[in-house]
Amino acid sequence: MTMPPLTLYLAAPRGFCAGVDRAIKIVEMAIQKWGAPVYVRHEIVHNKFVVDGLREKGAVFVEELEDCPDDRPVIFSAHGVPKSVPAEASRRQMVYVDATCPLVSKVHIEAQRHADAGLQMIMIGHKGHPETIGTMGQLPNGEVLLVETVEDVATVAVRDPAQLAYVTQTTLSVDDTKDIVAALHDRFPAIIGPHKEDICYATTNRQHAVKSVAPKSDALLVVGAPNSSNSRRLVEVGAKAGCKYAQLVQRATNIDWRALEGIRSVAITAGASAPELLVNEVIDAFRSRYDVTVEVVETAVEDIEFKVPRVLRQPA
Template identity: 75%
Template sequence: MTKPALTLHLAAPRGFCAGVDRAIRIVELAIEKWGAPVYVRHEIVHNRTVVEGLRAKGAVFVEEVHEAPADRPIVFSAHGVAKSVPAEAAARNMIQVDATCPLVTKVHIEAARHHENGLQLVMIGHAGHPETVGTMGQLPPGEVLLVETAEDVATLQVRDPQKLAFVTQTTLSVDDTADIVAALQARFPAIHGPAREDICYATTNRQMAVKAMAPSCEAILVVGAPNSSNSRRLVEVARKAGCPYAQLIQTAAEIDWRALEGVRSVGLTAGASAPEELVNEVLDAFRARHDVTVLPVVTAEENVEFKVPRILREHA
């Protein structure tokens, strides 16, 4: 029986970014250096396959520092942590390794600088997301106000409209963030912002690739975890860019084949914490059902690389 033809638009860049690569390498090197178990506070990145792979090598994932024994190393996730977290580890004399993405660390430094200059901070982000919690935790309580939407700006209660600055979560939708920034600047003309937007290069690049292929696709699949902010934003971007159907899947097993019945043009991408092996599984699943023509959609080249912390560099 002849398989139906299907054009599969494959986004590039997709999948792992430099910050995720670095975070995974940090856990692996920590296990090599100190042996198992090495404790990791929170999921190192938001992907079940990655977490399970590291768990098999000897990583133990905990939500809080006190859940780890004081005589074992603890790694902080790529999303960053509040200042109270390393302080707690230091009080217990623990070996601590910071896997915070350098681009998130940059936002932390911005926040601290604004605070030192006497400015109250507005954080554009998602409530409860580990990165937002970590960034807001860089400053004393009340010094950071959270806004999630442009509508939130209208009800913002600030200490002094002349002494404000804003930062953003690095994994947001570029377009949605622009709307919130515009609302902030309209209401608070004196507000200070970053010289360059905080949204990371990888988030921006992956969203641009989705925008480029959306008009040509009847459906777009995003490989990523439900708790991955950048993956969920890719689904939103696909829909806003005109693709009639966009689905977030963790693995090929979650593809809704009934929803794709009769579709002849599909886009495929992956969030910044999704390994390429999961993309390949999706490709194989389509090839089992269709005569697939893969059409790469390349919108950027990435060659960013971040060093691991000094405590692991000699071992590496």
Template identity: 80%
Template structure:
């Protein structure tokens, strides 16, 4: 049987970013240093395949510190945690390892600095997302106001319009965030913007690669978890850039082949917490059904690396 031809455009960069890579390494090193089980507060990163793999090695995932025994190490997820969580762990004399992405920590420090200078913060982010909860939890209640849309800006009630600054979640849509930032600046001309864009390099790069391939493809598949903010944004970016069909899948088994009937080209990318093994699995699935030609769409080269915490580099 002759297979139909297909050009598969593969986004670069895609998949793991430095913060995710570091967080996974932290859990693995903690298990190696202290033995299993090691407790992890919240999914270390938003990917079932990764979480299941770490669970098999001895990680136990919980939602709250109360679920962790006092005599076992606890790791805080890459998304960051409210300030009260490490404070409580220290009070209980627990071994705590912080896997918060350094780029999220940068936003935490930015918020703290503005607070010390008497400014009220506005955060552009998604309500309930662990990163948003963690960042807002760096300051006392009421000191960080959340906006999710341009429309939310009109309803903000602030303490002093002349003493404001804004920060953002690191995994948002670059374009949507720019619109919300513009609305904030229009309503509050004195508001301080981040010195450097809070949206992380990995989110920005992955969105740029999707935009670069959007005009060439009949469909876009984003490999990532349904609770992964940066993965869901990639689907939105693809749709907004003109992709006729853009879908989020966790792995090859989730591909809706009926929806892809008659396509001649497809774009494949992966969110920052999706491992390359899942990308290869999807490519293999297409090769089994199509005479596939793979073309790379590279818009940036990433060589960022973050050190693991000192506690893991010291002997047990």
């Protein structure tokens, strides 16, 4: 039987970023060094496939530090944690490794620097996201105010409009953040922003790649988890860029084939915490149904690598 032709536009860069790669290595190296079990506070990254794989190797995922025993190592997720968490781990004399992405740590340092200068912080982010909780937890209650939308900017109650700075969650959409930043500057002309954009290089690169493939594709599939902020933003970016059907899929088994009937081209990308193995799984699923031509569309080359903490590079 002749299969219908289909062009797959494979966006690049896609998938794992340097921070996610480092976080996964930290868990694997901790298990190698100290043996199982090693406890991890929250999902190390937002991807069920990755988390399940680490669980099989000996990682135990918990929600809070109180769920960990004192005598086993604990790892803090790539999204970052409030200052109270390592402080409590130290009080309990626990061995802990911080897998916070260095780009998130940069935002934490910025927030502390502004606070030391007497400025109140405004954070652009999503309420309840682990990264937002971690960043807001770098400073005392009330010192970081959260805004999620342009509308929030109009109602946020600040201590002194002349003594403000802002930071952003690293995984947001560049376009959405731009509008909120503009609203902040309109309402608070003296507000101070970061020296360099907080949204991370990987988020920006993946969004640019999607913008290049979405307009010429009948559909866009983003491989990623539903609780992955950067993956959900890729779906939104693709839709805004002109792709009429943009969907998030965790695995090839989640593809809605009925919705794709009659298509001639599909763009595929992956969020920063989705492994390439799952992208290949999706490509293979299309090959089983279509006569596939794969075209890689590369908009940037990434060569960034973050070192794992020194404690993991030292012998046990």
